[in-house]
Amino acid sequence: MKAQSSGRPGDELLRVEGLKTYFYTEDGIVKSVDGIDFSLKRGEVLGIAGESGCGKSVTSLSIMRLISKPGKIVEGKIWFDGQDLAQLSEEQMTKIRGNRIAMIFQQPTSCLNPVFKIGDQIVEVLKIHKKMSDRSARDRTIELLTMVGIPSAKKRFDNYPHEMSGGMCQRVMIAMGLANEPELLIADEPTTALDVTIQAQILELMKELKRSINTAIILITHDLGVMAEMAERMVIMYAGKIVEQADVNDLFDAPKHPYTQGLLASIPVLGQVKERLEVIPGTVPSLRNLPQGCRFAPRCPRRMPVCTSEDPDLLKLDGRAARCWLYHPAINPDPAVAEEQTVEQVNSYRQSHRHA
């Protein structure tokens, strides 16, 4: 497809290891992303879901190296096709950003430059990274606009963003993102600002493009409906950490983490009328002042003594993972027994297995 992407579909494209991105504000350190690991294969769609402040957007901005002061990538590696993005100079990163990794944002109207024609904004991307001539960049742009379903693309080339609707602007953003045939496309809430019928158009378009171009996609959204439709694998984040990771079918069939369970139960689903919705009590903790132990513990219906003192690891379970003491081999999930479990027992278990 293109010279620089040497890998085959199914090869690992991205691996994030122990990523920590903190914001050093006057009121203290905000640990927006606090040690996350995940990987992505070529051509795969990975969904990252969670509520506001869980760190899903900061994760994507970290991959793009778009974190600016007072934020900073404090620790961790972002392996992209064998290179650690976290270590690259700004100059090297500029060559990758918009070229091999592209991003589309939530607010299409504010992400396009209002004083330039939409066509010229795409031409710019092609000229910078592909060193195309004016002529061929223009032709390619019209081709791209047609591909994303913009009618009479030749005429639309000369439109300014304010002359287009939100749905059309999002199509332009997608065309721009795909201009250089990136290996990875990060879509941060790409349909959240759009109406449902327009959202349906954009989702359909993304699925179609996925089939024809085979770009790996990281889809970030809080809408679990969109997730179920688009993603192959999912990551659920809560307060800066990954709490669950699974294949999309497994996740919706049998969520493991109490937070995921609560989240799925609390959304009203079309066609399934319930008298009352399930509720996750309380609110998301402040990232400046995190609770001790598991971050979800204060709201968790299955909280055990160990949960409020020790943070669980992301435990591997048969092709998936959950950050919850319930699945720790040293803990018996039977609540009556779990009541007896002490922190010491868990610690001694950890000690004995660390050397094993």
Place this chain on the structure above:
Amino acid sequence: MVTRIDNGSAGRANLSGSQDYILQVKGLVKYFPVRSGILQRVTAQVKAVDGVSFDVRRGETIGLVGESGCGKTTTGRTIMRLTDPTRGAIIFEGQDIAKLSAGQMKHTRKDMQIIFQDPYSSLDPRVPVGESIGEGLLIHGTPKSEREQIVSEMLKRVGLHPEHSRRYPHEFSGGQRQRIGIARALSMQPKLIVADEPVSALDVSIQSQVLNILKDLQRDFGLTYLFIAHNLSVVEHISDRVGVMYLGKMAELCDRNELFENPRHPYTQALLSAIPVPDPRIRRERIILKGDVPSPLNPPSGCRFHTRCWLAQQICTDEEPAWRDIGSENGSGNPHLVACHFAEQTKVKAGGTAMVARNFDPTAPAKESIEGPKS
């Protein structure tokens, strides 16, 4: 103190006797003038709401759904008289409030309150929340001691602590602020609450908390809700009846179950099919509408949906469809109102939303389609 509690069950019971309307909206029109030139002459009208009629029964929740620009929020605000209607009647408790003066309106507004979408901008940041909640009572001359009592009672009702009344809005999370907004609306002991997108700014786990509170309060206080939202799943959850709006007009209005199981307006069908369902194993046939909603400055002739409708015929361009009752099929005896020339032919198989309009080819180009995504 809070006396309307015992009226609650009575309000609900009246649901069956369909004559007890708390609110009747008749031919409501709201145009916003567009001025231009140095003389600031009116050069055009934004037809935000253009002839909407519906009745609200005492004790029910009526949902209004539609996409941005359909006029649902303007309808709610005009009913509250936060903007003045251009034409039409708003009969609240037997009185047409569309023509009341501001002074007369002050009395009526005690009985109708609004909850806004954005919990951040709808509370005064410089005033302790207790004062915000009690402001309406102050205006209506409730003595201080009673006011404080009602404020703490209301805070308790929405799941907050009475001590919170001295705090400022920035000390609360979005979900808590929305509860404060609800407490403020409740403090006047209203009969009707217009809830304008009350949960759309909230995270899902908080959204369900607020929806449950709204349901509890309705049961305890016998409230009537006009619930405006764009999220159909939320509207389905909370409403007894649902109205679907498109470009300033009502497209369809009927009982909740009837609407979701037997939608008859093509726009409702498309809207229902467009919603992503949180179940990866469900693969639905989806109606993809062509193009965008036309501008309310210059809405299409005839049926306003005809530019995007896959069923459109010549008559749809020429004639505006009547707002008529096609009779509900769920045996409730309640009317099923729809504005479509072909409402009899749009019937879908049982199971409704999942297989909407199989017979129609959604990929076929709509008549006079403005823009087609797959062209």
